[in-house]
Each structure stands twice: as C-alpha cells, then as structure tokens.
Amino acid sequence: MVSGLVVVGVDGSASSLTAVEVAAREARLRGAGLRVVHAFVWPAMHVPLGPSPLGPPGGGLQTMVDRLVAEAVERARAAAPEVEVGHVVVTGEPLTVLEAQSRAAELVVVGCRGMGGFVGLLVGSTAVHLAAHGRCPVLVVRERPLVDGPIVLGVDGSAAGQKAVDFAFAEAALWNAPLVALHTWTTWNAPMPAPQDPSTPYANPPGALAEEEERLLSEALAGRRERHPGVVVEHRVVHGGTREALIEASRSARLVVVGARGRGGFAGLLLGSVSQALLHHAHGPVAVVRGAGGRH
Structure with a gap:
C-alpha cells in the first residue's frame, strides 16, 4: 500500500x-x-495550444507538453519500476503550481x-522560491548525484534547524548512508562560554x-541516534566559514541538508545566505528544510 507522496517538477530540460x-x-x-507535475503557463495567456495551420499536424504546445510529461513518466518508471507514478498538468506558472x-x-x-x-544563472528562480516557500522539504538536484557518499548535514544549533536534523537522519x-554532521564557528559568531574565573570575565583557557x-x-x-540506531554519525566541527565548509563537503556527499534559515541573518528572511549559497554553488543535490512555518 502506497503511503505518502513525492512531487517532481518537470519542464523538459535535462x-x-x-x-x-x-x-x-x-x-x-x-x-x-x-x-510528475508540469506547470502549463500558456493556457492562462490565451495562446493557441493546437498545431499551427502552417505547421506539422503533430505540432503545437499541447502536443509538446504531452510528450515531455510522457518522457518524464517513462524516465521515472525506468529508475524505479515498483513506484506508482502519476502525472498532472496544471495551468499556471511554476512557482505557484509547485x-x-x-x-x-x-x-x-x-x-x-x-x-x-x-544564460549564466547557476540556479533557477523556481528552485530558490520553493526552498523559501515550500510547505515540505525541497530537494534541488545539482549535477548528477553520487551513488555513494555520506549525507552531509549543516548544523548551527538553532531551533529553526531542528527539522533539518530530523530530515537528514x-x-x-x-x-543506509553515513551522516556527517558539520558545524562551523569563528571567533566572531561563536557564543562566548562563561568564564571559569569570575574575577577575570574574559579569561577562558585555550580551546574553550x-x-x-x-x-x-x-x-x-x-x-536522534536512539531513533535511528543504524545511522553512523561523524561529528565534524570546523573553525571557518559555513558556506565554504559545506560547499567543499558537498564534493563527496550524496546529499547536503540545511535549514532554510539559521541563527544568523535578518529577521523575516525566508531563506538564509548559507542555503542560498549552496543552491548556487554546491557540487551535488541540496535539500532545504524549513523550520517553523513549514509543514515538515
């Protein structure tokens, strides 16, 4: 019995x-x-969908859409024959439809x-918009995914990032992949631990x-280990920039998982600078998981 639903947006692109x-x-x-979902914008613009009188009888926008959706469904069934695959063509622009x-x-x-x-954009507006506004986790496929390698999780310790932790586990x-939980810090963004000697408020031993x-x-x-006892977890604490560390880790990762926003940035922003940087520059797939306000 099928439970749950995965949605994939298609437009005919590679x-x-x-x-x-x-x-x-x-x-x-x-x-x-x-x-399989295709957002068909042309009907809303009252553009003729059938073949042109001057063109081939098998032409036209509707025929093109039918073909690209059929190709996507065929590709899905070839990749996972046991999965129940449905498809829908929805009138509207991709951001709203998805x-x-x-x-x-x-x-x-x-x-x-x-x-x-x-031409020249590293990531499309649909991917960025969905990462910020989607009501469930959004997985953006960058390059062809590795068939092995760990799941890399960016951890900043914020309450908003807890759903990303759950998703990554x-x-x-x-x-059945190892998990690398990666946390970065610098002397500028790390919370200062309480001094061991109250008489010297700024004195902390080396390494504190x-x-x-x-x-x-x-x-x-x-x-999380108790809920997922089979997952092998590596703790990786890096003294350095978050974006640079996660982009570098993505080179050997099956997937990178981050929250939509962390403990930094400006209140009200739906997508933080780290998640945006990964969407633009990661070397493989990136999953962005919203915290409060997202359904998952």
Missing part, C-alpha cells in the same frame, strides 16, 4: 529529467507514490535550472570556544 530519476528513487525508499503541490507532499524535487531564465536511514561548539553540536543532535 536538469528536470535528472530530478525525475532522483525523485523516483526517493519515492521507492519511502514507499511513496510519485507525482508551491501548491508541496502542501500535500512529503518531498518536492526540482532541477537546479529549467528551460526558462537567463531519516534520509541517512533510508539510504572549540569545546563549547562541540557541545552545541552534540546537543543539536540529541535523541
């Missing part, structure tokens, strides 16, 4: 077809169904670039900041 394969495998591991679809899904998968946009368990960050990481992961 990036979206790769996303279809990733989504099909994610659905297989979850025992979920897969829904955000609505995310309300009933446990995961939405998209390619990093579609057919639209400007669940992914590692589904894939690093030890405090190790503790923060352990607390952020607390309780």
Whole structure:
C-alpha cells in the first residue's frame, strides 16, 4: 500500500529529467507514490495550444507538453519500476503550481535550472522560491548525484534547524548512508562560554570556544541516534566559514541538508545566505528544510 507522496517538477530540460530519476528513487525508499507535475503557463495567456495551420499536424504546445510529461513518466518508471507514478498538468506558472503541490507532499524535487531564465544563472528562480516557500522539504538536484557518499548535514544549533536534523537522519536511514554532521564557528559568531574565573570575565583557557561548539553540536543532535540506531554519525566541527565548509563537503556527499534559515541573518528572511549559497554553488543535490512555518 502506497503511503505518502513525492512531487517532481518537470519542464523538459535535462536538469528536470535528472530530478525525475532522483525523485523516483526517493519515492521507492519511502514507499511513496510519485507525482510528475508540469506547470502549463500558456493556457492562462490565451495562446493557441493546437498545431499551427502552417505547421506539422503533430505540432503545437499541447502536443509538446504531452510528450515531455510522457518522457518524464517513462524516465521515472525506468529508475524505479515498483513506484506508482502519476502525472498532472496544471495551468499556471511554476512557482505557484509547485508551491501548491508541496502542501500535500512529503518531498518536492526540482532541477537546479529549467528551460526558462537567463544564460549564466547557476540556479533557477523556481528552485530558490520553493526552498523559501515550500510547505515540505525541497530537494534541488545539482549535477548528477553520487551513488555513494555520506549525507552531509549543516548544523548551527538553532531551533529553526531542528527539522533539518530530523530530515537528514531519516534520509541517512533510508539510504543506509553515513551522516556527517558539520558545524562551523569563528571567533566572531561563536557564543562566548562563561568564564571559569569570575574575577577575570574574559579569561577562558585555550580551546574553550572549540569545546563549547562541540557541545552545541552534540546537543543539536540529541535523541536522534536512539531513533535511528543504524545511522553512523561523524561529528565534524570546523573553525571557518559555513558556506565554504559545506560547499567543499558537498564534493563527496550524496546529499547536503540545511535549514532554510539559521541563527544568523535578518529577521523575516525566508531563506538564509548559507542555503542560498549552496543552491548556487554546491557540487551535488541540496535539500532545504524549513523550520517553523513549514509543514515538515
């Protein structure tokens, strides 16, 4: 019996077809169904959908859409034959259509670039918008995913990042993959531990900041090992920039998981600088998981 739903957005681009394969495998591991979704903007603009009188009888926008959806469904079934695959063509622009679809899904998968946009952009607006506004975790497929390697989780210790921690552990368990929990700090963003000698308020022994960050990481992961006892976890605390460390770790990762926003940045922003940097520069797939306000 199928439980749950994975949604994948398609537009006929090579990036979206790769996303279809990733989504099909994610659905297989979850025992979920897969829904292939195409946002068909032209009917809303009252553009003729049938073949042109001057063109071939098999032409036209409707025929083109039918073909690209059929190709995506075929690609999904080839990647995961046991998955129940459905498809839907929804009138509207992709950002609105996929955000609505995310309300009933446990995961939405998209390619990093579609057919639209400007040449030279590293990631399309649909992926960025969904990462900020999707009601479930959004997996953006960058390049072809590695078939092995760990799940890399960016941990900042914020309350908003707890759902990302849960998602990363669940992914590692589904894939039977090791989990690298990566936390970074600098002397500018690390909370100062309480001084051991109250008479010298700024005196701390060497290594006190690093030890405090190790503790923060352990607390952020607390309780997950008991729920996922088969997941092998590596704690990795790095003194340096978060974006640089996660982008470098993505070179050998099966997937990088981050929260939409962390403890830094400006209040009200839906997508933080770290998650945006990964969407643009990571070397593999990135899952962005919203905290408070997101359904998952």
